[in-house]
Amino acid sequence: MSAVLATAQQVAVAWLRRAITNGELRPGDRIGQEAVASRIGVSLIPVREALRILESEGLATYAPRRGYTVTQLDLADLAEIYRLRALVENDVVRRGLPLATDLDLDAIAKAEHACRDAAAEGDIAGELAANRRFHFLLYAIGASDHALRLIAGLWDATEAYRALYYDLPDGQEETDRAHRAIVDAATARDAHRCVAALDAHRNHALMLLDGVLARAVS
Numbered sequence: 001m002s003a004v005l006a007t008a009q010q011v012a013v014a015w016l017r018r019a020i021t022n023g024e025l026r027p028g029d030r031i032g033q034e035a036v037a038s039r040i041g042v043s044l045i046p047v048r049e050a051l052r053i054l055e056s057e058g059l060a061t062y063a064p065r066r067g068y069t070v071t072q073l074d075l076a077d078l079a080e081i082y083r084l085r086a087l088v089e090n091d092v093v094r095r096g097l098p099l100a101t102d103l104d105l106d107a108i109a110k111a112e113h114a115c116r117d118a119a120a121e122g123d124i125a126g127e128l129a130a131n132r133r134f135h136f137l138l139y140a141i142g143a144s145d146h147a148l149r150l151i152a153g154l155w156d157a158t159e160a161y162r163a164l165y166y167d168l169p170d171g172q173e174e175t176d177r178a179h180r181a182i183v184d185a186a187t188a189r190d191a192h193r194c195v196a197a198l199d200a201h202r203n204h205a206l207m208l209l210d211g212v213l214a215r216a217v218s
Contacts, residue, residue: 012050015040019126020059020070020160027160028072031060046181056155070160075210078158082202085154088147089139090195096142097191105187108137112179119172127172128162134179138186138194161209173205 016036019025036187037047051068052150054060061071073081111134118126132155178201185194 008046009049009053011040012036012042012046013053016050016054017059017159018125020054021125021162023124025070025160027070028071030066031068031070035065036215057153059159071157073158075159075206076204077160078209079195081100081158082206084200084204085151088151088154089135089198092139092143092151093194093198094142094191096139097186097194098189100141100189104137104141108134108186109183111137112183113214116176117181119176128159131162131175138182161201162205163210165205170208175201178204 025031031051033044033051033117035045037044051062055062055068059071060068062068085169111130114130115127115134118124118130136148140148143151152161163190178197181197182194182201184193185197
């Protein structure tokens with residue numbers, strides 16, 4: 001693959017990810033390849049390659065005669081992904097948090113502040129990015145590269161739903177409370193309390209997303 005085509009593909013992947021995470025493209029929406037190519041100023045080939053990448057990550061789904069759509073999950077799918085997240089995330093927190101340095105904890109606290117700042121400005125894309133950074137700074141303390149890749153894949157599979165979650169007033173308010181509880185537990189290097197706060201955070205997110213899915217099919 002030429003460097004020019006690779007760069008155009010990267011541009012297409014980045015644009016599509018952003019459109020999905022900020023809610024411009026919602027679960028179930030058709031992704032028009034020609035429209036995307038025109039919008040970002042590239043040819044169809046890099047857009048097609050970008051969609052194949054998103055399909056491999058679970059963000060896009062291909063169907064004959066319909067083309068690509070943003071992946072639409074049901075509650076059972078979401079619950080399974082969140083269950084798997086809990087298994088891996090809680091394990092790395094239990095192993096890593098007792099070893100956290102002051103620099104680790106300072107970075108986590110700064111990311112939590114960035115989440116609140118983005119929420120106050122109504123910047124959902126910024127909040128999503130800060131939220132991911134906040135969580136992955138915590139996980140990275142005790143996670144191997146393999147574990148981090150696994151967690152990232154599970155997060156990517158529900159990225160479109162995370163954008164919907166932040167659209168909900170209760171979603172932003174709960175995230176603020178949950179993040180404060182996680183930071184407090186992390187600062188105390190209390191892995192048991194931190195895992196409990198993470199579990200509560202995931203469970204509440206799943207409950208709110210259940211409501212989103214119920215409205216989508218009603």
